[in-house]
Amino acid sequence: MQIVFMNRLSRCSTVEEEIFAQLWIGEEEGVWSLGWRDFSSGGESEDHLWYEGGSWNEMLCVYRHELAVKMGDGYRPLIDGVFHEEDGLNSRNQEQQKLQFYSEHHGNEQVYEQLCAWRRGRASSERKAPYILASNRLLRMLSAFLPQTLEELLQIPGIGETKAAQYGPDWLAITATAAREHGFPLKWVHEAVGEEAFISWLYKQKEIKYKKQLEHLRLRRVLLQGIEGGNDMDQLKAASGVGRRELLEAVEELEKDGYSVEKLIEQELGEVPGSEQQAIWQAYEELGDMFLKPVLHKVYGEDFAAAEGLDMYYERLRLVRIRFRRAQHTTSELSATS
Missing domain, CATH: 2.20.140 (q64v53_bacfr protein fold)
Structure with a gap:
């Protein structure tokens, strides 16, 4: 060797x-x-x-x-640059990461729970995924630094004018009533964070990041081998150890990257009537392929509620959408070359 x-x-x-x-x-x-x-x-x-x-x-x-x-x-x-990638950790990024580090270790847990409860309720009323409203990281920062005014709120990384105007009053109603030891601006955080502890924490973030990359790479390999071998979704689920939704997202990504997943689609849609598949296709032509819920309502009705749940029907929509997008892409390429 x-x-x-x-x-x-x-x-x-x-x-x-x-x-x-x-x-x-x-x-x-x-x-x-x-x-x-x-x-x-x-x-x-x-x-x-x-x-x-x-x-x-x-x-x-x-x-x-x-x-x-x-x-x-x-x-x-002994030799630096051991990760063989651009770190990109400039002074601004490092300041923001120190704020994140501090907030993870010094957050007000009661305030954090109140913010999480707010997020659940607002996400339900707006019919949005909770992470779209605010990430766990952002809520941690709010619970640690406890802004009391709009000006202070805008100093938290990840909060811009739009988000502050939309959700700021709700957040401040929670954070402004809690007692805090430090104020704004947040330059004091730099001195409050121990350098060695911060560096170890940075490497822990890298560990989490690279673990996700490794799991993603191995999932793609399992999928490619399984699809080529004629496996269905249940077999791929057993081989990969991930849920069907995550599997479908990975299948969509493989298709986007140029790999053929048609063998799996044929197998999964084999028992779905052609008329149903055609209705889904026509709904994509009429409504676009960005959102699935309008297509579901168009094809199956506004009040559709299957006894077995809707997951199976959303899977059908996603599988047909892969074919639809492939056809759209091919059409666009032909138009560009003609």
């Missing part, structure tokens, strides 16, 4: 002893290997194989995820 990359890392133990490790990437006949080697104070070593396989992209995802775990535990590399 040929070693193509190696880095040395170290960290201080609880007894102030420096501990060393090596991270390496090797290749032999198209097979990539990724490993970690721990060195004890006595010079002995212990190897851990993190990855072995033919996919550079999967190996890179494993590399980034496992390295983020180690750096979150305090290891620091």
Whole structure:
């Protein structure tokens, strides 16, 4: 095996002893290997194989995820830039991330619960997904910094004029009544955040990010292999361990990226009457393919309520929509070349 990359890392133990490790990437006949080697104070070593396989992209995802775990535990590399990507952590981004870090550790839990209750109620009344109104991160910041005026509210990252005008009065009705130890502006946060704790937290965020990327990559591989092998949705669900909705979202993404998923669509729509599929298609032509609920009402009626629930019918809409969008894309390409 040929070693193509190696880095040395170290960290201080609880007894102030420096501990060393090596991270390496090797290749032999198209097979990539990724490993970690721990060195004890006595010079002995212990190897851990993190990855072995033919996919550079999967190996890179494993590399980034496992390295983020180690750096979150305090290891620091001899060679910087170990994640092989642009960090993009400028001073403004770092200030915002310190606000997020502080809010996760110093939020007012009672206020946070009140904000979450507000979000549930408002999302229900507006028939929107809760995260569209406000993310958990934003509610955490509101609960930690407790703005009392509109001017203070606008200093919270993620809140602009539109969102402040729309939801600001509701938020301030909750946050302005709570006692707070610090005020605005929020420059004091920089001094309140311990640098080493903040750096470890940053690597934890990377760990979460890279874990999601790795899971996403592996889901795509399972789907591609399963679709090619003739698996249906139930079989893909069992093989991947994810729900049908997430599966369909991944299938839509594969189609968008140029992979053929027609074999799965044929299998899933095989028992759906052609007249029903045609009605769905015509509804997309009339209403557009952005939103599913209007299409559902158009095809099945405004008061449609199936005993088995609506999930199955939304799946049909999404599968037909993949075909519809493919046809629209092909038509657009033909028009552009004619």
